[in-house]
Amino acid sequence: MKKGIIILLFIGLLAACSSQDQEDTSEQEAISENNEIALDNAADRAEELSPSDANEEATDTEEMEEQPTEGPIEEMTERKIIYHANLSLETNQFDEAIRFVEEETESYQGYVVHSSLSNQSGEENRVATMTLRIPAADFETFMETIEEGSVHILDKSVNGEDVTESYVDLEARLSSKEVVEERLLSFMEEAEKTEDLLQISNDLAAVQEEIEQLKGQMNYLENQSDYATIDLHLTERNVSLPSVQEESASTWDKTKEQFMNSVGALLSFASGVFIFVIGNLPVIGLLVIVLGMLYFLIRKFRKKAVGTDESK
Known part of the structure; x- marks a missing residue:
């Protein structure tokens, strides 16, 4: 009787141990399978979430329904907007203009x-380039303010690029990746x-790298x-004015030049006449000779005409 009881207890103990092992194995397999399924679902779900959905998902992971984004981008x-301008200027006060731009920038x-x-x-006009x-x-x-300074505008262009949609897209992707990171x-x-830890660590490192790139x-x-x-682009304009002495010297040189031109013209005319005559x-x-003979004949004819008139 005692042997039968001992055998029954032993069989029950073996059955309990076997059942416990099966439960542990089943539980670990279930956890691993759930982890993989959850990782896939979280990654797929996170890519589709908008910024508002990502925040809601982070606070309440049990709610998986996607919430539509309301309102335009401005809201x-x-x-x-990224502004970029190009200015090409000219000035006759180069050093003052450089200092003015630097002071106004500060x-x-x-x-x-x-x-x-x-x-x-200083041998040629100076040129400054600034960004x-x-x-x-x-x-x-x-x-x-710059245009009202002591400068002359040669060329001006202004460009604007609206990057709002790109920024919102990056913001949404960042929120989604942060949800995946939390999961x-x-x-x-x-x-x-x-x-499992190694796989999750690798996935986590890849997600965190993407997060840093998005940021x-x-x-x-x-x-x-x-x-x-x-x-x-600033160019120096050379507008130096001549002094009084330089202006006087210039007038005297011009007078001498004009006198010599006049003398030269007279000499050229006399030379031309001389060459023509000779x-x-x-x-x-x-x-x-021909003109002299004509003159003599005409005079002689007139005298005869006068004598004929007197004789009548």
């Missing part, structure tokens, strides 16, 4: 990114197997839209 985020809380100066020897960053809110006012962190705390792109767009870029002397002599 979701501040419109972001007063508007901007900064100089690049500055270069050529022809510093300025000015707060976008003061961009138009700054441009008007992966929660899965990592629940995982028990080493291979970098958003920071770039924010910086470019918060500060306008101005490429300024060169055509035979013709002129023959012409004088």
Whole structure:
């Protein structure tokens, strides 16, 4: 009787141990399978979420229904526009103009990114090239201030690029990736197997890298839209006036030049007449003889006409 009881207890103990092992194995497999399914669902779901859905999903992970985004882009985020201007200026007060631009840039809380100066020897007109960053809110006012200075505008162009939609898209993708990151962190705390931890760690590292890239792109767009870029090209204009002595010397030189031109013209005329007379002397002599004979004949004819009239 005792042997039968012992055998029954032993069989029951074995059955209990086997059942416990099966339950543990089934539970671990279920957890692993749930982790993989949840990872796939979370990744697919996170890519489709809008910024408002991502925030709601982060606070309440049990609600998986997508919420539609309402309102235009202007209501979701501040419109972001990147301004870029090109200014080509000319001035006869080069040094003063450079100082003026630098002082105005500082007063508007901007900064100089690049500055270069050529022809510093003074033999030719100097040229300055500057790249300025000015707060976008003061961009138009700054441009008007520069144009009202001691400069002459040769060329001006202003371009604006609206990057609001790109920024909103990056913001939505960032929120989605952050939801995936939170889920992966929660899965990592629940995982028990080493291979599960390694897989989740790799996925988490990839998601965090994407998050950093998205943040970098958003920071770039924010910086470019918060500060306008101005490429300024300034050329020195040489307008030095002659002194009184230089003007007097110039007048005397002009007088002498005009006198010599007049003398030269007279000499040229006399030379031409002389050459004409000498060169055509035979013709002129023959012409004088012919004219003399005509004059003699006409005079003689008149005398005869007068004598005939008197005799009548």
